[in-house]
Amino acid sequence: MRTLSLCAALALPLWLGLAPATPAHATDVRHDATAVTRVRQAATLGALDVNAPESFEDARRGLIASPSGQVRNVQGQVVWDFDVLRFAQGEAPATVHPGLWRQARLNQTPGLYQVREGIWQLRGFDLANLTLIQGRTGWIVVDPLTTQETAAAALAFARQHLGVQPVSGLVFTHSHVDHFGGALGVLTAQEAKARGVPIVAPAGFMEEATSENVLLGPAMSRRAGFMYGSHLPRDARGVVDNGLGMAVAAGRIGILPPTVLIDQPTQALDIDGVRFVFHNVPGSEAPAEMTFELPDLRAFGAAELVSQTMHNLYTLRGAKVRDALAWSRYIDRAIEHAGRAEVVFLQHGWPVWGRERIDTFMTTQRDTYRYLHDQTVRLLNAGQTPGEIAEAVQLPPALAAQWASRGYYGTVKHNVRAVAQFYLGWFDAHPATLDPLPPVEAARRYVNLAGGADAAMAVARQAYDAGDYRWTAELLRHVLLADGKNAAARSLMAQSLEQLGYAAESAPWRNFYLTGAQELRQGIAPRSTSAPRGALADMLMQTPIPQFLDAMAASLNGPRADDVRLGVALRFSDVGESYGLWIENAVLHHRSGMPLQPPSTTLTLSKPAFLRLINGQATPQELVASGALRIDGDAQALRQLMGLLDKPMRDFPIMTR
């Protein structure tokens, strides 16, 4: 019986890959910036005061100590490298947008920082910040990073410089993995129980945290590799920054179930003698998220509701779009919640100090999302399509002048498309786009229309020489869809994507362009940098079983399941749950309990054994042989079911067909 490696390609492992320090190939095939790109970068630089001191002062304020060296996992593999991640110094090279280079310089300042009396942050130990708040008996940890290794390293660094204190509270601000995945690096479930350490999270946290990557794992994982530049070298022709922070750590991911849920819009709570006032902001940057006031410390923890960059209304790795209007309204309320604060600290990037600057920061963040929302709606109502709106909308000068509104992560162009998608969806109302020819067929006909691939290439080359890289890429997309093996087209496409990447201010845009170029030149990179096997085991154990069954149903090969009727029961001996699975109308259904009378086959196993089975870490035969799986009834039904499930395609092609 073949292996059912259903979840082997969950989204997380790949986007945790830490980029190598040097190019994978001995000869660097990457090009320098062209003369046209140099002129454009110089013009951009001329329009920006990239050395304006304010942000640099803020990013360094309160520095106690800076780390160096590497963080390793128990196998000795490097999961974080402070030395490799700090290379942005001085003026921007021509291969990096000056704005993005500035952001990289600001983010590449790892250290332990005092935010104010009683509040510290460990920044640059991972993508997000780990915040410590002094309680009566220990530290309250806010957001324990992505991995156990980096969270443990950050806490150890704090203890080294501030003295040893226990963790007396744990707060998860939201359901994204960079804010909870390292929980077990600062606290274990046993410790929390024994010492009564409260674990506090917003309503819906566990459901959202565990579901984010299961159903669409393979697709999001592949796309995330592009967005984070997982296989790109980390240098001035590769990844320079992530926009929110330096990078995402590789390592072991876990989660701790909260013991206190914040389920009211506003809820006060005493944690180890510190007064917190939480505010839920669900459906803003994350589906479950909250901010908090620390009234006695005159501080406001803004989670990721506001950032030192324009955030994503749509994330390019792929996810449901976010609600710009709701997000902006939450920030409007947060301005009141932060009204008495002397400092606003964030879970990415550096804090903002002082009443006037807090007001400016918060209102420009609010108005950035509101402006994108309102102008997109205005233009949709005037009959414009997303592609036209992306060209038309620019932030007004007052917002564009604020560094934190610039698009190092999200961009105006893709965020306005997200607003259009949120309200009107994919269809632009032109009947010719209702049922267009599929991409490859259309591409073949366009290339024919152009007089063949060579003729199309000649036009593309002219466009490239003129610095018209968007048009070059558009033309070559058709040429490569028609014939992905066309070496000249691959090469020129790689060059034009590279120049587009060099000129992009958004780190995800840059990484998409440069990864596309890399794949055209070198093929799809092997997954050598993905997190070690088992990195997600702690996390998957906390994921509800029905989420795996939904993912299983979505891997059923519909055409092959036509006319199939079968039923299998799953009995989980350890967690006391059981499910009936059956195929009807080429759909794999599941229902809790034992709805099948009688089931043709019953599998009895533990949840860890089930996870090993669907992760492809063990075959049914192996589990049966070790006594971890018992099959009662017709083993043929199980065999047939598993034969109907598609294996995930982890490395499907993107650049060609």
Ligand SMILES: [Zn+2]
């Ligand atoms: Zn985050």
